[in-house]
Amino acid sequence: MSRVYNFGAGPSTLPESVLKKARDELLEWHATGISVMEMGHHSKEFASIAEKVEADLRELLVVPPGYQVLFLPGGGTGQFAAVPLNLGRDNPKFAYLHTGQWSGKAIVEAKRYGEVQVAASTEQQGFTSIPPRADWQFDSDVAYFHYTANETISGVEFQNPPEVGDIPLVADMSSNICSRPIDVSQFGVIYAGAQKNLGPAGIAIVIVRDDLMGHAHPFTPSIFDYKLQANAHSIVNTPPIYSWYMLGLELEWLKEQGGVVAIEKQNIRKAEKIYAVIDNSAFYLNKVDAAVRSRMNIPFHLADDNLEQAFLTKAKENGLVNLAGYRTIGGLRASIYNAMSEEGVDKLVAFMREFERTQG
Ligand SMILES: Cc1ncc(COP(=O)(O)O)c(C=O)c1O
CATH class of the missing domain: 3.90.1150.10 (Aspartate Aminotransferase, domain 1)
Incomplete structure (x- = not known):
């Protein structure tokens, strides 16, 4: 066997020690006689895995009280819809920064559920910059302000979150979550597919402020309803338990790195x-x-x-x-x-x- 250096954008390289641990536990997890892949999602064994994953993520990102941490199917793209579905019922007007291809896709999806105000766009310049804050234009009464913390395709990354006052700030951190410290209290919602910085594909992390839950459109699919998922510990349906477990191994590795x-x-x-x-x-x-x-x-x-x-x-x-x-x-x-x-x-x-x- 010879492993190479994989510079893929996602799914992407995993730490070798994580893969080896998964290999060692593949046939039998912790003297249970079964693999994680074979576990019931309501079993106490899986509950112990899920609790540890959440505790480790909360510790790594210093998630303050007043936020739920959800583990959901549907990747980052699922969240392009889940955000307006959960936050836009009472005020279907949203502001988006268009700084690359991924924020562009988030905008297209949000337009299905309300009016999207594009506060600024760098499309004409080929997505090579972030326009100065003074040039952004959007109403002060939008339901939320969305930006893509790292544009995976064009390689543009915010060094600090945008300043938007009291408007709930929503960040797509699919390609830079856990790569640098953040102050979670500045955000209304943070979401990220796991398959770049945190594990294999199949699971997305959503960190959502308590007051932003419980106002979803009535037609929101249950699996994307933040409140329903929070009440069900992210197990409204059979979740991708193996991806969830692998995410846990990668978080343990990240803790070992400091x-x-x-x-x-x-x-x-x-x-x-x-x-x-x-x-x-x-x-x-x-x-x-x-x-x-x-x-x-x-x-x-x-x-x-x-x-x-x-x-x-x-x-x-x-x-x-x-x-x-x-x-x-x-x-x-x-x-x-x-x-x-x-x-x-x-x-x-x-x-x-x-x-x-x-x-x-
Ligand atoms: C910044 C960003 N957002 C969203 C997505 C879409 O994620 P998914 O494929 O998990 O739906 C990607 C995928 O590469 C991404 O890089």
Whole structure:
């Protein structure tokens, strides 16, 4: 067996120790005689797994009292609908920042349920910046303000949450949750699919402030109703229990690394190493404003795009895979979530330098 360095944007690399622990527990979990995959979702064994996952997530993100933590099916896309369904019944008017392809998809979905005010959009500039706060335009009586904390495709990341006063702030953190500390009390809702920073696909995390629950549209599907799910400990139906368990293993791993404060330092170092190669060369290009460059997803181009295929082929020969850009955008992209080791980044950096030396 030889594992390679996987720079895929999601599903993405998992820590090897997490995979090994899952392997060791695959046939039998904690002397129960059965695998987690075979457990009843209402069993006391699964309840103990779920309780630990929630406690670890609360600890890692320092979730204050007054917030529910939900584990839901449907990924980030499910939440594009769940947010307006839960928050928009009494006031179907929402503000969205359009800073990339994912916020664009969230906007399209929200339009099914109410009036969407696009406070600002960088679509015309190719999603390479975040417009200054003074230029955003939206009514002060919207039900919530939505933004995408990290745009996975174009590589634009907010370094701080937007200031929107008392309006409930909703953040899609699918591609940067737990990669840096956050102050949860600034948010009304935080959601994230697990498959980038926190485990395999199949489960989404929703952190929701208590007062924002209990006002869902009557036609909200039960599995997306925050209040119903909170009352049922996120088990309104049979949940993806194995993904939930794997998420737990990854949270344990993150705690062993020193938590989000320690991982943030590593994430800063890893991203700086790759941006340094790009910035110190005319061979590689990244067009994102330096102040809002993502630490998680680094899209880049070659000055000569004809060399891109050769880059991908040679990278693969060197054990560096999934470096192609988003399928509809092209170019190249290195996704370096929490679980990508610094060693993997060092190998990529060395490869990029060597490729430039030989092909540039
Ligand atoms: C920022 C962001 N939001 C939402 C999604 C959609 O997530 P899912 O595929 O879990 O529905 C993605 C997927 O890559 C994403 O990167």
